[in-house]
Amino acid sequence: MKEYKVDKLKCAGCGACIPICPHQAIKFDNDKKVIIDKEKCRQCGKCMEVCPFNAIKYE
Amino acid sequence: MSKKIKKITIFSGINKFGKKENFNKIEIKSGETIAVVGPTGAGKSQFLYDLERLAQADTKSKRKILLNDKIPDKEWKIDPKKKLIASLAQSMNFLTDLPVEDFLKLHIQARGKVANQNLIKEVIDEANQITGEPINLEMNLLDLSGGQSRALMISDLANISISPIILIDEIENAGIKKEQAIKILVEEGKIVLIATHDPSLALNTDKRIVINNGGVVKIIKTTLKERGIAHYLNWIENSTLEVREEIRQGKRIKDIKLFCEKI
Numbered sequence: 001m002k003e004y005k006v007d008k009l010k011c012a013g014c015g016a017c018i019p020i021c022p023h024q025a026i027k028f029d030n031d032k033k034v035i036i037d038k039e040k041c042r043q044c045g046k047c048m049e050v051c052p053f054n055a056i057k058y059e
Numbered sequence: 060m061s062k063k064i065k066k067i068t069i070f071s072g073i074n075k076f077g078k079k080e081n082f083n084k085i086e087i088k089s090g091e092t093i094a095v096v097g098p099t100g101a102g103k104s105q106f107l108y109d110l111e112r113l114a115q116a117d118t119k120s121k122r123k124i125l126l127n128d129k130i131p132d133k134e135w136k137i138d139p140k141k142k143l144i145a146s147l148a149q150s151m152n153f154l155t156d157l158p159v160e161d162f163l164k165l166h167i168q169a170r171g172k173v174a175n176q177n178l179i180k181e182v183i184d185e186a187n188q189i190t191g192e193p194i195n196l197e198m199n200l201l202d203l204s205g206g207q208s209r210a211l212m213i214s215d216l217a218n219i220s221i222s223p224i225i226l227i228d229e230i231e232n233a234g235i236k237k238e239q240a241i242k243i244l245v246e247e248g249k250i251v252l253i254a255t256h257d258p259s260l261a262l263n264t265d266k267r268i269v270i271n272n273g274g275v276v277k278i279i280k281t282t283l284k285e286r287g288i289a290h291y292l293n294w295i296e297n298s299t300l301e302v303r304e305e306i307r308q309g310k311r312i313k314d315i316k317l318f319c320e321k322i
Contacts (some may be wrong), residue, residue: 016290019282050287 002058004041004048007031010019010055029034064090064143064223065127067110067250069268072121074274075102081123085268087252089223093243094255094261098237106227106270110252111144112125120273131199145222147230153200159183160196162219166219186214189240191304206234215245227253228258234300236295238263259296263291 008040011033018026018034025040026047036056048056067087071080077305095103102120109122113131116123124131126143135143155162163182167174179196187193190210199304203211209230216225225244230237230253238259244251255261262285269277298315305312 012291014287014291014294016287020286046283049283050290052284052287052291 003038004043005035005037005057005059006036006047007055007057010053011051012053012055016050016052016054020046020050024048063089064129064250067224068125068128069110070123070125071275072109072116072118072123074120076272078274080274089250090248091266092241092251092253092264094126094264094267095252095270096256096261096267099256100268100320102273104228104285105251105268105273106268106275107146107254109230110224111146113143115189125128131234135139142207142220144224144226145216145220146226146228147209147212148228150184151208151212152205153203153211155200155268157200158196159194159198159200159203159211162200163219166215168256170221171257172217172219182214182218185218185243186210189213189235191236191300192307198298204234209235210240211298212239214243217247217249223248226251227251229256230257231257234303236293236297236300238289238297259289259292262286263293305319 007032013032013034014026015028015034020027022044023042025037026044027037029035039041045058047059048058065088068089069083069085071084073079085318095106097103105118105120112118113126114120114122114125120299123229142150153162157165158310160179163179164174167178172178183194183196184229186207187210192204192206192207194211200208213235216222230240239258241253241260241263242249253260253264260266262281265282266269266281267279268275269279302312
């Protein structure tokens with residue numbers, strides 16, 4: 001099944017996706033990049049749209 | 060009590076060549092933030108002026124403004140106490156020789172509210188979320204820096220002013236956290252229009268009205284991607300502000316925090 005994933009090389013850790021997520025599924029990881037909680041994610045795709053670095057992929 | 064303005068409608072006028080503007084009407088709803096963009100001298104300030112005047116085809120642009128789908132009452136235009144529209148311009152400064160606390164008390168009372176410590180504290184706390192140089196109640200208004208004055212004016216507009224419509228002409232270069240400033244105003248349900256050249260500010264709005272040669276040429280709805288880019292630009296600017304503040308305080312700069320802790 002397809003899911004939203006963060007490309008850690010591209011993620012700048014700016015956090016633009018965190019307040020956009022309607023399901024609070026995104027948070028900072030220990031390495032100061034974001035991670036998506038698969039349990040909470042409802043696949044709306046807003047994080048992918050908002051990311052200034054195209055660091056979120058759907059695959 | 061603040062007048063309930065649910066909608067502003069702007070009917071098109073003419074540009075500086077006498078040609079009709081490239082729209083029929085623009086509707087702005089309460090809680091929306093609009094950027095007014097375009098080259099220097101394009102007519103951004105005239106656009107804000109038309110709103111401030113509640114123009115009825117009686118300014119050089121011939122635009123017409125409706126509030127809640129009606130022609131605004133004449134008294135809104137004449138009576139300054141109605142304070143429907145508040146303006147904030149780049150060159151504005153406090154000219155009163157008063158401590159911050161006394162000024163806020165006076166202003167709160169003048170607006171018919173109770174000047175309790177909670178409200179005063181809220182105004183200061185929110186102003187301090189906007190400026191990197193903390194303001195306290197004992198400071199004299201005349202001693203505030205440009206950034207502190209701006210921050211206090213914006214927090215004052217959000218928390219004390221009854222005006223439902225806020226017009227801002229250029230808040231860049233003031234050394235304030237602009238994203239936070241807009242957030243505070245919008246949370247109070249105000250309609251905010253900002254004439255600006257600042258990219259992070261222009262993209263942190265719902266729509267932007269593009270003006271050239273005295274007329275509106277385009278209305279662009281902000282995309283999510285643009286919001287994300289604005290967030291990133293703001294993040295960099297806020298880091299710059301922190302370094303700026305440390306330099307002002309005579310500190311040595313050891314590193315730059317390239318991590319967005321506050322959302």
